[in-house]
Amino acid sequence: MTRPAPFCDPSELVVACGEEASDPLVAHEGQEVRVDELAASGHLDHQDEDLAAVAGLGVRAWRYGMPWRLTEPEPGVYDWALWDRALAACARHDLEPVVDLCHFGLPDHYEGFGAPGWVEGFVRYVDAFLARYREPLLFTPVNEPVITAMCSGLWGIWNDRQASRADYLRALGHVTLANLEAIERISADRSGWWIGAEGFGCHVAATPDDEAAATAARELEQLTWDLHLGVEPPASVADVLDVVDDAVLARIADLAGPTERVVAGHDVYPVSVTVHGEGAEPLTITDRVAAYEREARAWHARYDRPFWVAETSNLGLAVDDGPRWLDEVVGCIDRLRADGLPARGVCWYSRGDQFDWHTMLTRPVGEVTEVGLFDAARRPRPVAAAYAALAATSGRAAPTT
Numbered sequence: 001m002t003r004p005a006p007f008c009d010p011s012e013l014v015v016a017c018g019e020e021a022s023d024p025l026v027a028h029e030g031q032e033v034r035v036d037e038l039a040a041s042g043h044l045d046h047q048d049e050d051l052a053a054v055a056g057l058g059v060r061a062w063r064y065g066m067p068w069r070l071t072e073p074e075p076g077v078y079d080w081a082l083w084d085r086a087l088a089a090c091a092r093h094d095l096e097p098v099v100d101l102c103h104f105g106l107p108d109h110y111e112g113f114g115a116p117g118w119v120e121g122f123v124r125y126v127d128a129f130l131a132r133y134r135e136p137l138l139f140t141p142v143n144e145p146v147i148t149a150m151c152s153g154l155w156g157i158w159n160d161r162q163a164s165r166a167d168y169l170r171a172l173g174h175v176t177l178a179n180l181e182a183i184e185r186i187s188a189d190r191s192g193w194w195i196g197a198e199g200f201g202c203h204v205a206a207t208p209d210d211e212a213a214a215t216a217a218r219e220l221e222q223l224t225w226d227l228h229l230g231v232e233p234p235a236s237v238a239d240v241l242d243v244v245d246d247a248v249l250a251r252i253a254d255l256a257g258p259t260e261r262v263v264a265g266h267d268v269y270p271v272s273v274t275v276h277g278e279g280a281e282p283l284t285i286t287d288r289v290a291a292y293e294r295e296a297r298a299w300h301a302r303y304d305r306p307f308w309v310a311e312t313s314n315l316g317l318a319v320d321d322g323p324r325w326l327d328e329v330v331g332c333i334d335r336l337r338a339d340g341l342p343a344r345g346v347c348w349y350s351r352g353d354q355f356d357w358h359t360m361l362t363r364p365v366g367e368v369t370e371v372g373l374f375d376a377a378r379r380p381r382p383v384a385a386a387y388a389a390l391a392a393t394s395g396r397a398a399p400t401t
């Protein structure tokens with residue numbers, strides 16, 4: 001019997017995992033360097049071993065992406081070898097792929113996220129992918145649109161390496177448009193789902209005097225949801241209407257607000273919590289998870305969509321804190337679900353340790369960031385056993401038939 005795709009049944013909590021595949025351009029020691037997380041981890045050389053390890057934990061939903069730049073080495077010319085291998089491996093190991101088509105990097109023939117030309121190219125890529133692969137139903141077309149735009153347009157550390165509010169808003173407009181165009185095509189082609197993954201900042205005011213700063217930061221980040229979901233932006237970010245091209249805004253407005261087969265993604269880590277003002281004491285794990293819970297409740301009140309924790313790990317904490325962080329995040333999800341909020345699942349990100357993420361990839365020197373269910377030598381950590389227990393818990397594991 002063919003199993004239903006995960007995320008369809010709100011009575012289940014989907015327990016997922018993913019493979020880190022970021023590939024932005026960064027400046028390092030006077031040169032432009034292409035980050036390649038798949039190469040750093042050696043995943044493609046250990047593909048079957050890695051997928052078998054994930055499946056062995058009882059995980060079924062698998063966030064997976066092959067770099068766009070390798071699939072489209074020349075404009076309009078596609079090499080599907082990596083995707084052929086990837087999707088065949090998912091089938092062998094009974095993993096339902098959540099297809100990730102753009103993960104922080106562009107093919108070399110595109111100028112950058114702030115320039116509009118790549119959007120049309122991305123739409124062609126999506127069309128070509130859908131024509132070739134008929135089976136996938138779950139898609140994250142553009143991973144973390146707001147993080148892509150902030151790192152490329154506001155913080156000046158990736159790709160375009162621009163650092164202004166206007167550059168950020170332009171990049172966010174283009175990334176949003178690309179994502180929505182892809183979602184439109186997927187929905188027209190099949191009963192596909194938009195399974196979101198978006199940076200989810202949790203902003204805490206140390207004192208009442210700091211509330212304004214926390215609110216401004218929150219509204220700047222959540223502009224991504226306003227644009228995607230067709231909610232009027234607050235006055236603090238209304239300048240997006242002056243900066244982003246009118247044609248881009250009009251097309252976003254045409255496509256915004258999908259409500260069917262949507263699960264929005266909250267990517268929340270210990271480092272996702274920002275205290276504005278001078279806090280009296282460092283935040284505990286419980287404090288950080290409580291900050292997420294408050295933000296998630298407010299987010300749902302504003303946007304009214306199902307959601308899931310699309311990424312989480314101990315990033316920002318010691319590796320030994322992984323099991324406790326997981327336990328408290330899952331406890332938060334359970335409370336949200338008990339109160340009727342449509343929290344659909346959790347994804348530990350990622351399967352293995354990452355490289356240079358403690359510097360936001362700005363020092364691509366191969367330093368291990370210890371956040372994986374499995375370490376860089378592919379040995380399971382204690383958090384892997386905790387994750388397997390979570391997947392096996394009655395009412396949380398996906399059905400086997």
